[in-house]
Amino acid sequence: MLTAKIIADADFVVAPLDRRIFGTFVEHMGRCVYGGIYEPGHPTATPEGFRQDVLDLTRELGVTLVRYPGGNFLSGYNWEDGVGPKEDRPVRLDLAWHSTETNQFGTNEFITWCRKAQLEPMFAVNVGTRGADEARHFLEYCNHPGGTYYSDLRRSHGHEQPHGVKFWCIGNEMDGPWQICAKTSAEYGRIAQETGKVMKWVDPTIELTACGSSQRAMPTYGKWEYEVLDQCFDQVDYISLHHYCRNDADDIHEFLATIDDLDHFIREVASIADAVAAKRRSKKRIMLSLDEWNVWYKASGPGDLKKPGWPEAPPLIEEVYNHEDALVVGGCLIVMMNNADRVKAGCLAQLVNVIGPIMTETGGPAWRQTIFHPFADCARHGRGEVLRLKVETGTFPTKAHGEVPSLLATIVRDPDTGAAALFALNRSVTDDMDLSVDLRGVADDLVIASATQLHDPDLKRTNTKAAPDAVSPVANPTAKLEGGRLTATLKRQSWNVVSLARG
Ligand code: AHR
Numbered sequence: 001m002l003t004a005k006i007i008a009d010a011d012f013v014v015a016p017l018d019r020r021i022f023g024t025f026v027e028h029m030g031r032c033v034y035g036g037i038y039e040p041g042h043p044t045a046t047p048e049g050f051r052q053d054v055l056d057l058t059r060e061l062g063v064t065l066v067r068y069p070g071g072n073f074l075s076g077y078n079w080e081d082g083v084g085p086k087e088d089r090p091v092r093l094d095l096a097w098h099s100t101e102t103n104q105f106g107t108n109e110f111i112t113w114c115r116k117a118q119l120e121p122m123f124a125v126n127v128g129t130r131g132a133d134e135a136r137h138f139l140e141y142c143n144h145p146g147g148t149y150y151s152d153l154r155r156s157h158g159h160e161q162p163h164g165v166k167f168w169c170i171g172n173e174m175d176g177p178w179q180i181c182a183k184t185s186a187e188y189g190r191i192a193q194e195t196g197k198v199m200k201w202v203d204p205t206i207e208l209t210a211c212g213s214s215q216r217a218m219p220t221y222g223k224w225e226y227e228v229l230d231q232c233f234d235q236v237d238y239i240s241l242h243h244y245c246r247n248d249a250d251d252i253h254e255f256l257a258t259i260d261d262l263d264h265f266i267r268e269v270a271s272i273a274d275a276v277a278a279k280r281r282s283k284k285r286i287m288l289s290l291d292e293w294n295v296w297y298k299a300s301g302p303g304d305l306k307k308p309g310w311p312e313a314p315p316l317i318e319e320v321y322n323h324e325d326a327l328v329v330g331g332c333l334i335v336m337m338n339n340a341d342r343v344k345a346g347c348l349a350q351l352v353n354v355i356g357p358i359m360t361e362t363g364g365p366a367w368r369q370t371i372f373h374p375f376a377d378c379a380r381h382g383r384g385e386v387l388r389l390k391v392e393t394g395t396f397p398t399k400a401h402g403e404v405p406s407l408l409a410t411i412v413r414d415p416d417t418g419a420a421a422l423f424a425l426n427r428s429v430t431d432d433m434d435l436s437v438d439l440r441g442v443a444d445d446l447v448i449a450s451a452t453q454l455h456d457p458d459l460k461r462t463n464t465k466a467a468p469d470a471v472s473p474v475a476n477p478t479a480k481l482e483g484g485r486l487t488a489t490l491k492r493q494s495w496n497v498v499s500l501a502r503g
Contacts, residue, residue, distance in 0.1 A: 002426075002433040004393040004407040010415075010441035014386040015341035017412055020167075022379040023065030023122065024058075024351040025292060026110070028073045029097050030316030035362040036352035037113055038105045042363060050113055053366040057358045058117045058351065061372060062379025067122040067169065067291050067347045068110050072096035074172045075128025075180035079138045082106020084157055095180055097316060098306045107142070108154075111163050122291070122347070124169035125195065127188070128181035132195040136202050139168070143203045167207050167345070169291060170195050170232075173214035173242065175224050185224045189231030196235030209238040209289045209345075216243065216265045225269055229276040229286060238289040238345065241269055245328050246297035252324055252459060252493075256427045257401035259331035259408065262293070266335070270342045288342045292349040293332060295325040295371065299355070319355045321369040323471050323493070324459040330374030330495040331425045337378070337410045340386040348375060359463075367468035370461075373454050377473070377497045381421035384414030387442070396428060407433065407490075413442055420446065422498045426490040429459070437486040444484070447503040451479035455494035473497075 026032055037058075040049030069077055073096045081090050081103045089103035114121045123142070125135035137150050142163045144151035151162070173179050174188045183191065192210045199206060210232050213221040225239060243262050247255040266288060273286035299319040307314040321329075329348075336343050348371075352358040357372040393407035406428045413420040420442050426433045452473040463470050479488040479498050490496050 002394055002406060002428055002431045004391070004433055004435050006409055006435070006437040007390040008387045008411045008437060008439055008442055010387070010413060012388040014338065014388050016385050017337060017340045017382055018344040019383070020065045020120070021290070021336050021343055021346035022062055022375070022382070023067065023345060023347040024063050024357075025067045025071070025347040025349040026069070026351050027071030027354065028069050028077070028094065028101060029071055029350070029354050030318065031313050031353040031360070031362065032350050032356065033105050034313035036354070036356070036360060038109065039362065046116070048109065048112055050116065051360065051366065054352055054358060054360060055117055057366055057368065058119070061357060061376050063117065063119050063351070064379065065120045065122050065167070065345060065347065066114060066351065067124065070096070070124065070172055072172065072179060074124050074126050077126050078130070079107055079134070079141070083108055083141070083153070093310060098310060099314060100310045100312045102312060108157055108159055111159070120167065121163070121165050122167040122169065122345070123165050124172055127171035127174065127191050127195060128179060131191060132198050135170070135195050136198045139199050139202045139206070143206070166205065167209070168199065169209045169211070169240065170236070171211050174211045175218055175220055176214040185220065185227035189228040192228060192232040193235055196232055200235065207238065208236045209240050209291065210236040212239045212241050212269060214242050216261065222268070222272060225272040226276060229273055230279075233276050233280065233282070233284070233286070236286065238287050239269060239273055241265060241288055241290045242292040243290065244292075244294055244296040245332065247295075247324070248297055252429050253396060253398045253404075254400055255324060255328060256331065257398045257404045259328055259335060260401055260404060262332050263335045263339070266339045266343060287344040289345040290336060290343055291345065291347045293346060294349050294355050295319070295321065295328050296355045315353070317355050318353055318359070320462050321371045322460045322462045323370055323456040326370035326374055326454060326471060327425060327427070327493060327495055329371040330423070330454070331408050331427070333374055333378045334408045334410045334423055334425060337382060337386050337412060337423070361465060365465060367463060367465060370463055370471040373471070373473050374495050377452070378423060381497060381499045382412045382423070383419070384412050387411045387413055407435070411442070417502065418444070418446060419499070419501045421500065422486065424490055424496045426492060426494050426496070429493045432492050433490040435488050435490055439484050439486055443481060443486065443500060445502055446481065446500040448479055448481050449499045449501040451476040451488065451498045453491060453494050453496045455491040459493060
């Protein structure tokens with residue numbers, strides 16, 4: 001049995017948690033849109049053609065924000081193709097995913113879906129094949145009240161009120177050679193500067209994200225962030241990070257240690273952004289938008305990324321998640337919360353079918369993948385301020401990451417209600433852990449509202465259509481709160497949540 005100790009004090013706060021970190025991503029890719037959120041012929045379809053079962057699971061997941069329409073798809077997309085009467089919309093080749101795009105789903109359908117799902121849209125503008133001109137027109141279409149060509153075009157499409165989209169990305173992964181019309185940092189930085197400038201002239205209330213590196217392993221990483229921000233520092237509010245954890249060697253210790261790479265990545269990008277600020281003697285702080293992250297390595301071969309011919313909505317990168325993937329996703333969420341002072345938005349990529357927490361069968365049911373559970377736990381209980389913890393834990397050895405702490409944890413406390421939640425990952429695959437949490441100024445008049453654990457002796461267990469709840473949280477009866485001290489036994493290889501509320 002391992003032991004671990006945490007000291008938390010209500011007066012020591014990292015930052016308020018921006019709940020936009022509980023976002024996801026919908027791309028025109030594979031069966032994410034068609035067969036995912038939109039399937040007019042489905043037995044649960046709404047009058048608009050949305051799958052009600054997916055809408056219900058999206059609500060249950062607790063998603064706050066969704067990025068749209070891509071992804072690599074974005075860099076060849078004409079937003080005009082996806083608005084207006086459906087029968088007039090052009091069918092196009094999508095070069096990003098070698099698919100046929102029917103454009104039966106577009107901007108207005110997405111906004112309507114967001115309203116139904118009660119979440120905020122995050123839009124991205126194409127700076128691959130297009131640029132500032134398209135971006136300003138698209139923003140005018142979405143956000144300008146009326147009386148101009150593009151705002152009146154939206155009204156003629158049945159949307160009298162502006163969509164009021166606040167959060168915008170300037171392009172996607174523009175450093176990647178796979179991107180349609182990829183750019184150098186000098187080219188992209190200049191485009192982001194000018195595009196951002198005109199977009200804020202159209203609507204000064206929006207927030208803008210510049211593309212960071214498409215992954216930490218890119219050869220241009222670091223230099224890219226610096227050179228891009230050096231040009232568009234005054235125009236943008238966020239820089240993006242994309243992070244996909246991999247388990248190529250099928251080594252659970254190394255896989256669980258990849259969670260720490262995300263922490264390094266966040267701190268590095270924040271430092272680079274602050275170096276650009278320092279050069280300008282600026283107090284402005286560029287915040288981080290982790291607008292693509294997940295576990296993704298199994299469904300990433302050529303056959304997963306592209307199907308022969310130009311099929312419509314073919315199944316692409318339909319990763320089937322197992323228990324160990326859920327642990328890594330939970331660990332990444334802890335890292336994001338512990339960096340709440342800089343990470344202000346996050347998008348689990350993607351929402352459904354395409355590396356998604358929700359899986360569907362076209363014409364059939366929808367179910368929760370294993371990674372659904374840690375995300376839903378955090379979105380449900382992660383409210384308020386993240387506390388700065390003192391954590392005492394043992395470590396385990398790894399080849400690539402050295403000694404790695406067995407316990408990863410965070411505590412989020414709502415200063416208004418006093419309610420608090422502990423999220424804890426026991427990364428030991430051999431030993432259960434006795435955890436003791438000294439709650440100073442936190443637990444006064446609180447009781448345990450719920451204590452759950454996600455544990456499976458089989459790290460490879462998955463949820464399937466036949467067994468959709470094989471990996472699901474269960475109650476943890478060991479959790480106790482006495483005299484300001486929370487104690488619980490955390491099973492080996494387990495994800496744990498204890499929620500405390502006023503009695
Ligand atoms: O999420 C799948 C793809 O991964 C996105 O289209 C791209 O931005 C990233 O490389």
